[in-house]
Amino acid sequence: MTPDGPEDFDEFVAVYWPRLVRIAHMLTGDFHEAEDLVQVTLVKVYAQWRRLSHVDIHVYVRQALINNNRSRLRKKRVAQLLSPFTPEAIHRSHPGDAEALEHRAVLVQAMSALPARQRAVLVLRYWDDMSEQDVAAILNCSVGSVKTHAHRGLRALRAHPELASYTSARS
Numbered sequence: 001m002t003p004d005g006p007e008d009f010d011e012f013v014a015v016y017w018p019r020l021v022r023i024a025h026m027l028t029g030d031f032h033e034a035e036d037l038v039q040v041t042l043v044k045v046y047a048q049w050r051r052l053s054h055v056d057i058h059v060y061v062r063q064a065l066i067n068n069n070r071s072r073l074r075k076k077r078v079a080q081l082l083s084p085f086t087p088e089a090i091h092r093s094h095p096g097d098a099e100a101l102e103h104r105a106v107l108v109q110a111m112s113a114l115p116a117r118q119r120a121v122l123v124l125r126y127w128d129d130m131s132e133q134d135v136a137a138i139l140n141c142s143v144g145s146v147k148t149h150a151h152r153g154l155r156a157l158r159a160h161p162e163l164a165s166y167t168s169a170r171s
Contacts (some may be wrong), residue, residue, distance in 0.1 A: 009049050012057065014041060019128075020065060026123040027069045037072060041065045060130075063138045066120050068148040073116050110160040118153035125150055 017038070024034035024041075041064045052060060057059075111119055117139070124135045125146065132150075136143045157163055 009046055016061070020061065023062070023128055024065060024069070026111065026127050027066070027119060028072075029108045031071075036132075037065065037069055041068045044068070059134070059138055060125065063140070066124075066138060069120070070116055078092075100153055106162045108162050110157050113160065114153050114156055118149045118156070121146055121149040122153045122157075 003063065020038045020041070021031075021034050025031055028034045028037055045061055045064055111122070114122070120139060121135055124130045124138060125132065130138075132143045132146045135146045139146070147164040
């Protein structure tokens with residue numbers, strides 16, 4: 001996609017908003033922060049939109065999203081209690097949905113314990129299904145570094161006490 005004008009930006013946002021929010025949600029652990037992160041990123045991208053004709057927009061936006069998340073983490077050194085759902089959401093949902101929400105909450109909590117770089121690699125590599133080369137390009141690092149961060153992040157997730165029951169059940 002080559003950025004030509006505001007209409008193209010509107011089209012880009014309409015098509016890729018859900019995917020960007022999902023990526024941001026896995027990075028932040030909070031849906032509302034994820035939406036804020038995507039909005040801030042898209043505002044910055046819009047300011048550069050006409051100058052981006054020579055770059056891959058998808059890579060550029062993901063890279064901007066990762067960088068804005070890093071900035072957000074630098075500014076926000078206060079520990080957070082992450083809760084991806086409200087108690088009311090469990091009661092309104094179906095019984096099977098409560099279990100799925102609990103699994104997601106455990107995963108989000110475990111992901112939030114990872115360093116930002118490992119979390120970014122895992123989200124892009126496995127959640128967004130990107131190749132190691134693409135992740136390396138977005139994070140501006142080597143493929144070997146992506147492999148190392150992925151290995152360490154997966155090892156940490158497998159060792160996380162809340163996820164231990166899931167990994168032993170699958171073995």
